[in-house]
Amino acid sequence: MPRIYAKIAALGLVLPEPPVLPPGVDLPFPWVNVRGDKAFVSGHGPQEPDGSLSGPFGQVGKDVSVETAKLSARKTALAILASLQRELGSLERISGWCSVFGMVNSAPGFDRQPEVINGFSEVILDVFGPEVGKHARSAVGLAALPFGIPVEIEAELLLAG
Amino acid sequence: MPRIYAKIAALGLVLPEPPVLPPGVDLPFPWVNVRGDKAFVSGHGPQEPDGSLSGPFGQVGKDVSVETAKLSARKTALAILASLQRELGSLERISGWCSVFGMVNSAPGFDRQPEVINGFSEVILDVFGPEVGKHARSAVGLAALPFGIPVEIEAELLLAG
Amino acid sequence: MPRIYAKIAALGLVLPEPPVLPPGVDLPFPWVNVRGDKAFVSGHGPQEPDGSLSGPFGQVGKDVSVETAKLSARKTALAILASLQRELGSLERISGWCSVFGMVNSAPGFDRQPEVINGFSEVILDVFGPEVGKHARSAVGLAALPFGIPVEIEAELLLAG
Numbered sequence: 055m056p057r058i059y060a061k062i063a064a065l066g067l068v069l070p071e072p073p074v075l076p077p078g079v080d081l082p083f084p085w086v087n088v089r090g091d092k093a094f095v096s097g098h099g100p101q102e103p104d105g106s107l108s109g110p111f112g113q114v115g116k117d118v119s120v121e122t123a124k125l126s127a128r129k130t131a132l133a134i135l136a137s138l139q140r141e142l143g144s145l146e147r148i149s150g151w152c153s154v155f156g157m158v159n160s161a162p163g164f165d166r167q168p169e170v171i172n173g174f175s176e177v178i179l180d181v182f183g184p185e186v187g188k189h190a191r192s193a194v195g196l197a198a199l200p201f202g203i204p205v206e207i208e209a210e211l212l213l214a215g
Numbered sequence: 216m217p218r219i220y221a222k223i224a225a226l227g228l229v230l231p232e233p234p235v236l237p238p239g240v241d242l243p244f245p246w247v248n249v250r251g252d253k254a255f256v257s258g259h260g261p262q263e264p265d266g267s268l269s270g271p272f273g274q275v276g277k278d279v280s281v282e283t284a285k286l287s288a289r290k291t292a293l294a295i296l297a298s299l300q301r302e303l304g305s306l307e308r309i310s311g312w313c314s315v316f317g318m319v320n321s322a323p324g325f326d327r328q329p330e331v332i333n334g335f336s337e338v339i340l341d342v343f344g345p346e347v348g349k350h351a352r353s354a355v356g357l358a359a360l361p362f363g364i365p366v367e368i369e370a371e372l373l374l375a376g
Numbered sequence: 377m378p379r380i381y382a383k384i385a386a387l388g389l390v391l392p393e394p395p396v397l398p399p400g401v402d403l404p405f406p407w408v409n410v411r412g413d414k415a416f417v418s419g420h421g422p423q424e425p426d427g428s429l430s431g432p433f434g435q436v437g438k439d440v441s442v443e444t445a446k447l448s449a450r451k452t453a454l455a456i457l458a459s460l461q462r463e464l465g466s467l468e469r470i471s472g473w474c475s476v477f478g479m480v481n482s483a484p485g486f487d488r489q490p491e492v493i494n495g496f497s498e499v500i501l502d503v504f505g506p507e508v509g510k511h512a513r514s515a516v517g518l519a520a521l522p523f524g525i526p527v528e529i530e531a532e533l534l535l536a537g
Contacts, residue, residue: 082337083315083336085351092313094371096351097352157353198324199326200326200327200355201326206353
């Protein structure tokens, strides 16, 4: 088994099914867009293993606790790994994470976005290790996110030649 | 007539004049910045054909309806195409859209950002087609945008060698 | 003395020490991530010369004035130059700024984000000049930023071959 998949298995991580959106929603773009040697990852939210959006929903610091939102960020990492797996065929094609933009649906005055997005970064570093998994990052507070998801994350990755 | 321009003409789209900013505003950066084989597009808002900012202004979900904001996103697409045309000389130089970051000036609780930004994506796909026009995307809720514009969009594109 | 450093000295700019974070904060990512010929800069806030976060804190348009926030954006530019210097070894390796994403912690109704982020752009243009320093930019209003910083900025740069 290739290294990355052995790691995912050893960590007991489960990659979810393709995103299942609420009825009537049309998203006319791919979850991952490969251009040249880069993979551009669309904004993902937390998913259940069956692909449906994973709650709780609402603003972190009011409706959702930091600990729960960190778990949402972790689920978002798994959703992104699943999308990359489907688009790339193999996660082994990733030669390096470039940047991660972590958006937290934030109640007024909430300022602990980095703790929340650490739930994402920890999965990436666990799976890819410190060299390939290393990423530039921002973790900031959004006024609102689609469908009331507590966390949305987009990313850019470098692919092997 | 090159394919892209034939498409723009057939769709009846009008690319606006260069952005005309409110008096006293200094924006010390280009609307499009080409580096290597990439074009980086600065955040644009909706424009009138004469280049002036196009209203209505304010927060979507309170001051501006979803339908109207979707039209603002459509106007933003035309503004970006006009900037790309001016900087690149020809839209034919674009070999692929990489990523789009769609920002919606959102009232508290507004969570239909994807519907709004679809107004942008639909123009890009209509003009460039599904392969060149394909883009990764996020559509999220900002607390505030410059000059009270309802939508602001930035993007990254790949240019032909 | 190389050109860039002569410029920094002539302008009297002081690059701060590495970021010193509040106790208990874990940020599992680098401030600058080099991948291929690109440098991806993580979101930075304003720093004091000793590396500590620089106040005032809070929302621009309520707790912090435009003029003060512009100074925060200027300090953020110096913090990013310091991080680039540490990661790259020399700022002379930068062949061009690609894009800058300027985030302003914005009170409801505040819409003068471009004036604030001009404090950043002016430093970059002063130090690197109009060709290398040229950057695409967005300047937008976030609902909240980590630790209550008034400004956070991330960027992408092209490095010389």
